[in-house]
Amino acid sequence: MKYTLWAFVGVTILTLLIDYLLFRLVIQKRQKQSAHFSFPFGAFWHFGMTAVFILSFAILYFLIPLASSSSVYVFFQWMMTVYLLIYIPKTFYYLSYKIIGRFHKVLDKFSEDGKIKKMNDGRYPTISRKKFLSQVGIVVASAPFISLLFGVIKGRFSFAKKYTKLSFPNLPNSFEGLKIVQISDLHLGSLNSNYREMEEAVELINAEHPDIICFTGDLVNNFYEETIGWEKVFSKLKAPLGKFSILGNHDYGDYSKWPSSEAKANNLKGIKEAHGRLGFKLLNNQSSLIDINGESIAIAGVENWGHPPFPRYGNLELASLGTEKAPFKMLLSHDPDHWDAEVTTESDFDLTLAGHTHGMQLGFEYKGFQWSPAKYKFKRWSGLYKEGQQYLYVNRGLGYLGMPARVGMPPEITIIELTKGPIGNDPM
Numbered sequence: 001m002k003y004t005l006w007a008f009v010g011v012t013i014l015t016l017l018i019d020y021l022l023f024r025l026v027i028q029k030r031q032k033q034s035a036h037f038s039f040p041f042g043a044f045w046h047f048g049m050t051a052v053f054i055l056s057f058a059i060l061y062f063l064i065p066l067a068s069s070s071s072v073y074v075f076f077q078w079m080m081t082v083y084l085l086i087y088i089p090k091t092f093y094y095l096s097y098k099i100i101g102r103f104h105k106v107l108d109k110f111s112e113d114g115k116i117k118k119m120n121d122g123r124y125p126t127i128s129r130k131k132f133l134s135q136v137g138i139v140v141a142s143a144p145f146i147s148l149l150f151g152v153i154k155g156r157f158s159f160a161k162k163y164t165k166l167s168f169p170n171l172p173n174s175f176e177g178l179k180i181v182q183i184s185d186l187h188l189g190s191l192n193s194n195y196r197e198m199e200e201a202v203e204l205i206n207a208e209h210p211d212i213i214c215f216t217g218d219l220v221n222n223f224y225e226e227t228i229g230w231e232k233v234f235s236k237l238k239a240p241l242g243k244f245s246i247l248g249n250h251d252y253g254d255y256s257k258w259p260s261s262e263a264k265a266n267n268l269k270g271i272k273e274a275h276g277r278l279g280f281k282l283l284n285n286q287s288s289l290i291d292i293n294g295e296s297i298a299i300a301g302v303e304n305w306g307h308p309p310f311p312r313y314g315n316l317e318l319a320s321l322g323t324e325k326a327p328f329k330m331l332l333s334h335d336p337d338h339w340d341a342e343v344t345t346e347s348d349f350d351l352t353l354a355g356h357t358h359g360m361q362l363g364f365e366y367k368g369f370q371w372s373p374a375k376y377k378f379k380r381w382s383g384l385y386k387e388g389q390q391y392l393y394v395n396r397g398l399g400y401l402g403m404p405a406r407v408g409m410p411p412e413i414t415i416i417e418l419t420k421g422p423i424g425n426d427p428m
């Protein structure tokens, strides 16, 4: 709750600041042309939208913890989209106006612009500095507007496959070429009955003919009801050696106030059962052995283990029981912070699969270089990491949360092929 309050206060301050700065800009531009656009009437019209957004965020701040279904989340995410579609371009407009304006003034000092103006006898159209800056500002602001709009309309369902080949000396011979598909963070409530789009993802996964499918948590936003209807989609996933899953921080119903502890426990029970209905074997601080020709590897799954404010229910010791004799071990752990905190220091899992970061649903990548604001929050936020003889792969998620958009950070289907050999990786 404390973090939500800080987020609300932060958004309020930012919104007021952006609108105040733009108001000052508009006043400067118009004060001579339009008398009615002055304080207090101009301010009233200008800040009308600000007031609507801040009031709506305030209502949602109190409403979300009391919500008993994910429809409030869906409303919140669409309101957030409208907000971002307006306020991100506004910020870009202001910054470009100020930065280019300053640059323009510096150029004026050193140019012969004054002389050129004197020579212009009116046959050529001229443009004032303010009009020029305003037009440039509109062009600059349209770039994030179009990107975000594209992320909402197309980006959130433009599934991307990411291939990695990993070699381990201790992989049993029978598992040579084992193909693992990882998906993560479905957040079914956010998908809001977009069954057809997710069926396309299921087809893309099945086309890879995986041996194992792993789902690394956050099946829902908060409520068991979000899972209803999705069995017809995800039960079509095919993997002959098994489909395994774990819980993520959103699967415990921790983001709501419940009328009783019993109601919360029933919600969690329903979510756990839904994993089975969707065709997954839920590894809740548990492990399982996968056998081929008398040889076996182990796969373990921990409950969510995160740093505050994220819950910590994971028990690595418990999850590891039964994996001791397996020559090769995999771990599913929703939060990648767990890898540095416990997995690399207290266990010998060869490969850990995580999700959680979503790549903040925003960023870009080019020829192996990738950037996202997520990198400032999470030490391991996307892709492959190695520490000693252990690997971690962080999937950016297949669904979305908060903003129903993915900008430069498409929903991910990870395909990992295992091979026997000196430890190493190959992007395939």
Ligand SMILES: [Fe+2]
Pocket (backbone or CB within 6 Å): 185, 187, 218, 248, 250, 356, 357, 358, 397, 401
């Ligand atoms: Fe998530």
